[in-house]
Amino acid sequence: MSDELTIVTLFPSLLNSNGDAENARVLARRAEWAGASARVVAVEDASELPAHVDAVVIGSGSDNELEAARDKLRTLLEELRRWGTEGVPILAVGTGWELLSHGIELAGSNGGPVRAIEGIGILPGRAVPRESRVTDDLVVKSKFGRLVGFENHARDYNHAEASPLGRVLSGSGNGRGSGQEGVVMGDVFGTHLHGPVLAKNPGLADELLARMFRRAGLDYQRGERAASVDEIARAARNQIAVRLGLESE
Amino acid sequence: MGLRYAPAILIGRCVRVLARLRKPGGGSAVPGLVVNKIAPGFLTETLNSFPEGLVIVTGSSGKSTTTKMLVAALRGHGKKVFTNPSTANISQGLTSALLEEASLTGRIAGDIAVLEMDEGHGALIADALKPKVVLLTNVMVDQIDRFHDSEMVAGMLEKIALRATQAVVVNADDAFLEQIVTRLRGTVDTPRFGVSVDVLDANPRGLGLAAMTPRRMPSEAGVLVRSVSGRSTEVTIDGGAVTTVRLPARGTHYAVDAAAALATARAVLGNRFDPAIAVSTIGSIPPVFGRGETLQVRGTTVEFVLVQNPASFQLNIDHLDPDTEQILFAVGSDVRDPSYFWPVDTSGLGHVDIVSGSKADELALQLSYDNVQIGRIERDLGKAVDEFLAMPEPSRGVKTVIFSADSMRRTRAHLGLSAVEAPE
Ligand SMILES: [Zn+2]
Numbered sequence: 001m002s003d004e005l006t007i008v009t010l011f012p013s014l015l016n017s018n019g020d021a022e023n024a025r026v027l028a029r030r031a032e033w034a035g036a037s038a039r040v041v042a043v044e045d046a047s048e049l050p051a052h053v054d055a056v057v058i059g060s061g062s063d064n065e066l067e068a069a070r071d072k073l074r075t076l077l078e079e080l081r082r083w084g085t086e087g088v089p090i091l092a093v094g095t096g097w098e099l100l101s102h103g104i105e106l107a108g109s110n111g112g113p114v115r116a117i118e119g120i121g122i123l124p125g126r127a128v129p130r131e132s133r134v135t136d137d138l139v140v141k142s143k144f145g146r147l148v149g150f151e152n153h154a155r156d157y158n159h160a161e162a163s164p165l166g167r168v169l170s171g172s173g174n175g176r177g178s179g180q181e182g183v184v185m186g187d188v189f190g191t192h193l194h195g196p197v198l199a200k201n202p203g204l205a206d207e208l209l210a211r212m213f214r215r216a217g218l219d220y221q222r223g224e225r226a227a228s229v230d231e232i233a234r235a236a237r238n239q240i241a242v243r244l245g246l247e248s249e
Numbered sequence: 250m251g252l253r254y255a256p257a258i259l260i261g262r263c264v265r266v267l268a269r270l271r272k273p274g275g276g277s278a279v280p281g282l283v284v285n286k287i288a289p290g291f292l293t294e295t296l297n298s299f300p301e302g303l304v305i306v307t308g309s310s311g312k313s314t315t316t317k318m319l320v321a322a323l324r325g326h327g328k329k330v331f332t333n334p335s336t337a338n339i340s341q342g343l344t345s346a347l348l349e350e351a352s353l354t355g356r357i358a359g360d361i362a363v364l365e366m367d368e369g370h371g372a373l374i375a376d377a378l379k380p381k382v383v384l385l386t387n388v389m390v391d392q393i394d395r396f397h398d399s400e401m402v403a404g405m406l407e408k409i410a411l412r413a414t415q416a417v418v419v420n421a422d423d424a425f426l427e428q429i430v431t432r433l434r435g436t437v438d439t440p441r442f443g444v445s446v447d448v449l450d451a452n453p454r455g456l457g458l459a460a461m462t463p464r465r466m467p468s469e470a471g472v473l474v475r476s477v478s479g480r481s482t483e484v485t486i487d488g489g490a491v492t493t494v495r496l497p498a499r500g501t502h503y504a505v506d507a508a509a510a511l512a513t514a515r516a517v518l519g520n521r522f523d524p525a526i527a528v529s530t531i532g533s534i535p536p537v538f539g540r541g542e543t544l545q546v547r548g549t550t551v552e553f554v555l556v557q558n559p560a561s562f563q564l565n566i567d568h569l570d571p572d573t574e575q576i577l578f579a580v581g582s583d584v585r586d587p588s589y590f591w592p593v594d595t596s597g598l599g600h601v602d603i604v605s606g607s608k609a610d611e612l613a614l615q616l617s618y619d620n621v622q623i624g625r626i627e628r629d630l631g632k633a634v635d636e637f638l639a640m641p642e643p644s645r646g647v648k649t650v651i652f653s654a655d656s657m658r659r660t661r662a663h664l665g666l667s668a669v670e671a672p673e
Contacts, residue, residue, distance in 0.1 A: 016592060017589075018588045018589055019588045019589055019590065019591030019592050020588075021592070022591040022592060022618075025618055026618055029618050029620070062399065062400055063400075064400045150586040150588055152586075194588055195586065195587075195588020195589070195591060196588060196591050196614070196615070196618070199614050199615070199618055200611075200614065229614070229617040229618070232610050232613045232614050232617060232626070233610075233614055235610045235626075236610035236611050236614055239610060
């Protein structure tokens with residue numbers, strides 16, 4: 001345990017297409033607003049990993065760099081396994097999530113054969129091609145509240161049924177008729193909700209923060225500033241929900 | 250091409266008149282839509298028919314300023330130039346713009362056509378075009394709901410570049426564009442433009458490119474931006490004499506646009522290129538509205554700043570006068586999902602008086618996590634603009650409005666600054 005909470009974002013030069021890596025900043029800011037001191041460390045190579053880690057964010061990247069990103073993640077396989085079971089929350093978004101699975105199947109171009117990329121295998125399931133890319137709003141009913149965000153992915157996610165993040169209210173999510181979105185295993189959270197999902201959905205952010213603080217022997221209470229910022233997030237979520245014909249909350 | 254397209258052109262013109270009667274100043278894309286439907290070859294055949302060829306300006310950003318500069322330089326050399334208004338860079342809009350000028354044989358009086366082309370749209374019609382020169386400005390991370398990633402954008406640009414018959418002008422600082430040059434395998438000339446080490450050092454966050462080349466371009470290799478200061482830049486052509494070029498607004502990206510326009514004008518004109526004419530005409534283009542332009546509005550001075558993508562967002566914030574006391578920031582419906590703006594560090598703003606536009610809440614959220622103080626959120630842009638302009642004069646700096654393209658159009662319409670194009 002150390003005085004300062006350390007949130008790492010893994011390989012952001014490969015994994016930050018949609019601003020997903022910025023969720024690390026959201027965690028750090030909310031930790032500060034709760035009275036703790038916090039920092040974000042961008043890790044581009046395993047050698048840069050800080051001695052102590054309190055939370056991990058893995059963003060989404062481009063398909064051309066899937067293997068490069070997977071190889072980088074493999075260098076931290078032991079750490080990721082350990083973190084995910086001992087109270088260090090890991091948020092993985094889009095392809096960052098897919099790479100933690102057993103594997104990714106890529107649709108062959110021009111009707112060519114399907115190509116598979118092995119994942120690092122710390123989450124159940126695998127990513128399989130969709131008929132077409134989905135780029136739209138995604139609303140999910142979860143135990144951390146109704147989550148609202150944006151999805152942009154070319155693949156479905158199979159075999160997350162045992163422990164999804166939530167049930168799809170609007171959008172595609174994991175697809176294949178599952179009606180589900182995301183996966184949660186221990187302290188690992190995988191989701192298609194890209195971009196600043198934690199800023200827009202502070203209920204989920206505070207779940208991760210509570211786990212971080214608990215492990216550090218601290219008590220997490222949402223800060224005053226967070227409460228007022230969360231009102232802005234609520235308005236942003238409601239604007240999308242109402243447009244989709246869902247109720248305001 | 251004879252009178253083959255005459256019926257389509259006539260029908261297109263009728264539709265245009267009808268569209269204008271229904272909605273004054275509007276309906277610009279509709280006639281093009283009709284003509285493209287009844288005479289699908291009209292657009293590409295007309296574009297290929299200019300005696301001194303077609304020039305295409307494409308890339309992630311800087312297209313519209315660079316196109317204006319290039320057109321000014323070519324006109325300065327006595328060329329009659331057809332160009333598209335920047336709002337009409339979709340197929341229908343372009344066809345509509347051509348209809349304005351085409352004779353019934355489908356020909357347009359003019360020596361040369363310079364077209365600003367959206368990379369996605371350009372790639373779609375590239376197979377049918379025979380441009381003499383293609384200018385590739387850069388590859389930046391564009392709106393993700395349209396283009397998935399930089400590789401895809403680069404692929405679209407390559408498709409357009411492969412159609413060039415004489416030259417492909419490229420940004421030497423852009424690693425994706427240099428890869429395209431390699432794949433052209435010397436089939437056409439590839440003149441370069443780029444910035445010096447000093448200019449890069451003065452922009453600690455970089456130039457906003459998706460991938461940069463490891464080394465700066467040597468001065469003898471093309472048009473080099475040596476330094477940028479306020480609204481002017483010093484450039485050299487092939488390592489020759491240092492020349493000062495006036496810019497339409499502050500910022501390194503405008504200096505790069507000017508270098509791109511110089512390199513392209515030279516590629517088009519060959520030995521008829523006169524650097525003195527090019528520099529003076531490029532320097533004479535009017536300030537670009539909403540990109541650092543300062544205007545008198547309702548008796549007060551207002552600076553307008555446009556953010557179109559993460560790169561221009563970051564550069565514009567970094568170039569704001571740090572003393573700026575009053576800021577209105579509006580993002581509208583043109584930004585479908587603002588996630589891709591989040592890597593931009595907005596903390597330098599310090600405070601924003603009014604956050605507005607249909608994406609006001611999303612923007613306010615990002616600003617809040619950068620600890621930017623927000624006066625208030627007013628989703629109604631017209632009301633926000635009125636109240637912002639009515640605030641007491643700032644004691645330091647000028648009132649500054651930062652907006653996305655959609656909010657810019659709405660602000661311009663609200664203030665009656667000029668006629669507004671119909672939405673596409
Ligand atoms: Zn991709």
